[in-house]
Amino acid sequence: MTRTRTPVVAGWFTADAEEDDFRLLGTRCSACSAVFFPREDTFCRNPACPGGELAEVPLSKRGRVWSYTDGRYRPPAPYVSDPGVDWEPYILVAVELAAEGMVVLGQAAPGVALADLAVGAEVEAVPGVLNEDQDTTWTTWHWRPAPTPEAHS
Numbered sequence: 841m842t843r844t845r846t847p848v849v850a851g852w853f854t855a856d857a858e859e860d861d862f863r864l865l866g867t868r869c870s871a872c873s874a875v876f877f878p879r880e881d882t883f884c885r886n887p888a889c890p891g892g893e894l895a896e897v898p899l900s901k902r903g904r905v906w907s908y909t910d911g912r913y914r915p916p917a918p919y920v921s922d923p924g925v926d927w928e929p930y931i932l933v934a935v936e937l938a939a940e941g942m943v944v945l946g947q948a949a950p951g952v953a954l955a956d957l958a959v960g961a962e963v964e965a966v967p968g969v970l971n972e973d974q975d976t977t978w979t980t981w982h983w984r985p986a987p988t989p990e991a992h993s
């Protein structure tokens with residue numbers, strides 16, 4: 841059986857992109873340039889802004905670890921957690937995107953250990969899988985250490 845790959849939240853990231861092109865998606869206000877993630881499609885939340893058009897914008901692929909922690913307990917509902925499957929500890933990373941001036945939470949990619957992370961270390965957003973059911977692979981984003989220093993041009 842082939843499962844359909846479906847973003848767990850529509851419009852928050854590039855759903856069909858290859859790993860190199862994968863980006864989180866926010867929105868930017870045309871009047872004040874504020875960037876929102878999660879995306880804000882109704883009105884600019886900047887109280888000093890007269891209000892502009894909100895357009896979708898890809899966020900920086902890379903950021904720096906602002907904080908991180910590991911979750912060693914099975915999360916409570918409504919988090920999807922199959923009681924028939926051994927609970928896997930996971931790592932939650934808060935990543936600062938300098939260009940956008942924001943911190944974005946996400947899980948570390950499978951295989952990333954606490955020892956692989958450090959505050960200030962560069963990480964990148966990559967496609968990930970939140971969970972799978974009979975018909976659907978629910979996709980999300982993960983953070984993982986950036987493989988090479990970003991090229992400076």
Ligand SMILES: [Zn+2]
Pocket residue numbers: 869870871872873874884885886889890891892
């Ligand atoms: Zn604005």
